[in-house]
Amino acid sequence: MPRSLSAPTATAVLLIVTLAPPVALPQEGPPPGDPDPALAGPRWLKGNLHTHSLWSDGNDYPEMIVDWYARNGYHFLALSDHNVLAQGQAWMGVKEANRRARHDGFARYRRRFGDAWVETRTEEGGLRVRLKPLGEYRTLFERPGQFLLIQGEEITDHFERKPIHMNATNVLEVIGPQGGGSVVEVMTNDLAAVEEQARRLGRPILGHLNHPNFGHAITAEELAMVTKERFFEVYNGHPEAHHLGDETHVGVERMWDIINTLRIGEMKADPVLGLATDDSHNYFGHGGSTPGRGWVMVRGRFLTPESVIRAIEAGDFYASSGVTLQEVRYSPEDRTLTLAVDPRGDARYTVRFIGTLRGYDPARKPVTDKDGHPLPVTRRYSDDVGKVLATVEGAGATYRLTGEELYVRAVVTSDRPPANPSFQGQKAQAWTQPVGWERRIAPPAAAIAPRRPEIRKLGTIDLDLVEATPVVFGDRLYRFESVRKGYKANTTGDSYFRFIDVETGKATPAFARGHDLGSAHAEGGSMWAFGVDRRDGTRIVAFRSDDLERWETIPALELPGWGLFNTSVCKAGDRYVMAIEVGSPPEVVGVPFTSRFAESQDLRSWKLLPEDRVFTKDWYSACPTIRHLDGSDYLTYLETLPGPRYETFIVRSKDLIRWESSPLNPVLVASEQDRAIANPKLTADQRGEVAGAVDRNNSDVDFCEFRGRTVITYSWGNQQGTEFLAEAVHEGPLAGFLKGFFP
Numbered sequence: 001m002p003r004s005l006s007a008p009t010a011t012a013v014l015l016i017v018t019l020a021p022p023v024a025l026p027q028e029g030p031p032p033g034d035p036d037p038a039l040a041g042p043r044w045l046k047g048n049l050h051t052h053s054l055w056s057d058g059n060d061y062p063e064m065i066v067d068w069y070a071r072n073g074y075h076f077l078a079l080s081d082h083n084v085l086a087q088g089q090a091w092m093g094v095k096e097a098n099r100r101a102r103h104d105g106f107a108r109y110r111r112r113f114g115d116a117w118v119e120t121r122t123e124e125g126g127l128r129v130r131l132k133p134l135g136e137y138r139t140l141f142e143r144p145g146q147f148l149l150i151q152g153e154e155i156t157d158h159f160e161r162k163p164i165h166m167n168a169t170n171v172l173e174v175i176g177p178q179g180g181g182s183v184v185e186v187m188t189n190d191l192a193a194v195e196e197q198a199r200r201l202g203r204p205i206l207g208h209l210n211h212p213n214f215g216h217a218i219t220a221e222e223l224a225m226v227t228k229e230r231f232f233e234v235y236n237g238h239p240e241a242h243h244l245g246d247e248t249h250v251g252v253e254r255m256w257d258i259i260n261t262l263r264i265g266e267m268k269a270d271p272v273l274g275l276a277t278d279d280s281h282n283y284f285g286h287g288g289s290t291p292g293r294g295w296v297m298v299r300g301r302f303l304t305p306e307s308v309i310r311a312i313e314a315g316d317f318y319a320s321s322g323v324t325l326q327e328v329r330y331s332p333e334d335r336t337l338t339l340a341v342d343p344r345g346d347a348r349y350t351v352r353f354i355g356t357l358r359g360y361d362p363a364r365k366p367v368t369d370k371d372g373h374p375l376p377v378t379r380r381y382s383d384d385v386g387k388v389l390a391t392v393e394g395a396g397a398t399y400r401l402t403g404e405e406l407y408v409r410a411v412v413t414s415d416r417p418p419a420n421p422s423f424q425g426q427k428a429q430a431w432t433q434p435v436g437w438e439r440r441i442a443p444p445a446a447a448i449a450p451r452r453p454e455i456r457k458l459g460t461i462d463l464d465l466v467e468a469t470p471v472v473f474g475d476r477l478y479r480f481e482s483v484r485k486g487y488k489a490n491t492t493g494d495s496y497f498r499f500i501d502v503e504t505g506k507a508t509p510a511f512a513r514g515h516d517l518g519s520a521h522a523e524g525g526s527m528w529a530f531g532v533d534r535r536d537g538t539r540i541v542a543f544r545s546d547d548l549e550r551w552e553t554i555p556a557l558e559l560p561g562w563g564l565f566n567t568s569v570c571k572a573g574d575r576y577v578m579a580i581e582v583g584s585p586p587e588v589v590g591v592p593f594t595s596r597f598a599e600s601q602d603l604r605s606w607k608l609l610p611e612d613r614v615f616t617k618d619w620y621s622a623c624p625t626i627r628h629l630d631g632s633d634y635l636t637y638l639e640t641l642p643g644p645r646y647e648t649f650i651v652r653s654k655d656l657i658r659w660e661s662s663p664l665n666p667v668l669v670a671s672e673q674d675r676a677i678a679n680p681k682l683t684a685d686q687r688g689e690v691a692g693a694v695d696r697n698n699s700d701v702d703f704c705e706f707r708g709r710t711v712i713t714y715s716w717g718n719q720q721g722t723e724f725l726a727e728a729v730h731e732g733p734l735a736g737f738l739k740g741f742f743p
């Protein structure tokens with residue numbers, strides 16, 4: 001989170017510093033409670049960042065709540081009411097407050113703070129009591145170095161019926177729920193509002209995602225995608241936080257490992273760190289969400305909002321539901337994670353080191369309903385994700401990293417329940433933050449450049465064209481094009497295929513009339529093209545020519561009852577392999593679209609490979625392009641992401657069954673360079689269309705090697721029919737390009 005002052009503020013400060021006369025430091029007076037700043041060493045500070053009061057839906061007065069925390073060993077507390085800050089005038093009916101408390105909470109409040117403090121007035125509806133603003137009541141409690149109140153807010157948002165709540169700690173101005181078109185967008189927008197305020201006001205504000213399983217609102221994949229969100233509640237004391245999950249929904253701790261495996265292993269992004277909070281609402285001791293269940297222990301030097309938040313941002317804290325640690329320390333030099341429990345009574349402790357190792361099984365499956373339809377919940381991941389790497393019985397433990405870990409974290413579990421459990425069978429725990437991941441995520445730009453195959457986008461070459469294959473024939477570079485019926489220059493009234501001589505721009509005669517979604521493959525002195533009889537059709541047809549003018553038509557494969565789309569063909573050792581994009585039937589494709597595979601000895605007659613040769617029934621994976629290198633099949637495909645947007649990813653496999661996803665994915669994403677004009681023949685009107693079009697995909701990527709470079713074609717547009725054909729280049733051979741995605 002940016003902490004630098006904005007330029008005008010910085011100037012103002014500078015002026016003050018320059019113009020103010022030197023002031024002698026006070027020599028006398030009572031010493032401050034905080035350590036002398038010059039000497040302050042780090043110490044553990046206990047705090048709760050998620051608390052509700054009568055300012056929103058809590059059932060007690062803020063002073064009563066703060067009083068409880070101040071007397072129960074906490075150093076800091078944030079009251080975080082829903083979409084409101086405790087500021088200004090607010091009056092509440094005493095009857096209503098008591099009804100909510102199911103006690104005479106007002107009397108208890110008066111007893112504790114006295115009539116001189118408690119403000120009331122009588123209105124038509126009866127006695128009303130003033131809810132004190134933070135600025136007023138904080139003076140009763142705050143003591144330097146001992147107790148600090150931080151202003152918080154629970155930004156209370158939703159997408160459709162899903163509650164999406166995010167705490168902003170150290171806010172100065174209320175942040176309204178920002179909304180959005182998806183769960184991911186809502187989280188992104190709310191976090192952006194937090195960052196905006198932090199930047200504008202020049203103060204650290206911590207935005208942490210609350211209770212992902214409350215209302216089962218947020219999946220691990222969704223939180224993983226919001227890579228700017230670095231904090232969430234691994235434990236929330238509210239009984240409706242569904243900490244353990246159920247048959248359909250993963251528990252919150254497992255969710256944490258899934259998120260961090262996706263973040264570190266696949267997205268090269270910072271992991272999420274885990275907080276524990278109370279989310280307390282009920283202060284009268286009879287059920288509900290009561291205080292004292294979850295907290296963070298932050299290693300900070302000063303008891304200030306800035307020091308606390310910076311320590312949390314640095315990961316120097318742990319979350320607790322009842323276990324206290326004397327020490328937790330990660331030494332990057334020795335690659336050791338060491339912790340020591342502060343034992344209580346005769347409780348016994350188990351320390352588990354949990355992490356995901358490099359080369360983990362990335363398999364994931366959607367959870368389905370009884371009819372086999374995927375549910376919008378966190379997918380099921382292999383046991384490699386978040387596995388127990390070591391277990392130590394006792395109050396202290398050290399784990400030495402082997403170098404294979406994507407990350408490691410520790411969880412300490414007592415054999416005793418916490419004083420005030422939030423679910424049945426709960427044991428007191430402490431969760432430390434993931435370590436050892438730093439070198440797994442994106443290194444500095446200078447270091448990443450040689451690793452990632454560089455793609456230079458050249459720009460748009462045509463409109464209303466999507467399926468194309470660059471292909472070399474007789475030492476000339478051609479571009480195979482699948483011309484759609486609606487293509488502007490198509491006057492034939494039907495779809496067809498053609499080749500463009502890239503150097504001269506000359507097109508070959510049209511062939512394959514009525515066919516769609518084609519691709520090309522050159523072999524010896526023959527050119528081959530493949531296509532479907534129609535989009536969503538059942539037949540794949542091959543076309544062969546020695547001169548690109550006269551074409552032989554060969555029925556290649558028929559799959560009755562299926563819906564077929566794109567194809568791609570390559571030579572794979574002593575056979576040929578075809579990737580086939582399939583959209584139906586559901587039992588074949590799972591989540592559409594899905595690639596199945598066929599093989600051939602002669603490119604003419606094709607045999608469908610068994611159903612275990614597939615990529616993938618588990619999620620959307622469209623428009624495959626396949627190439628074979630050194631025993632592996634490399635497959636690029638279209639992945640769908642929230643927004644929606646569509647990006648091209650690459651995977652590879654030795655058997656077409658188990659697939660390895662590139663850690664450098666995505667291969668291509670929509671960007672401004674798509675709109676560059678790479679074809680001087682485009683008219684002014686066409687250029688206007690390019691400039692004004694929606695760009696949310698980079699799809700239908702295909703490539704070949706020509707004179708030592710990798711020539712790439714791809715399509716961009718709105719993924720709904722307004723699409724453009726574009727070109728890109730990788731300055732190196734195709735083998736290096738494909739293998740380069742698997743360092």
Ligand SMILES: [Zn+2]
Pocket residue numbers: 154165210211
């Ligand atoms: Zn909430």
Ligand SMILES: [Zn+2]
Pocket residue numbers: 050051052154279
């Ligand atoms: Zn809450």
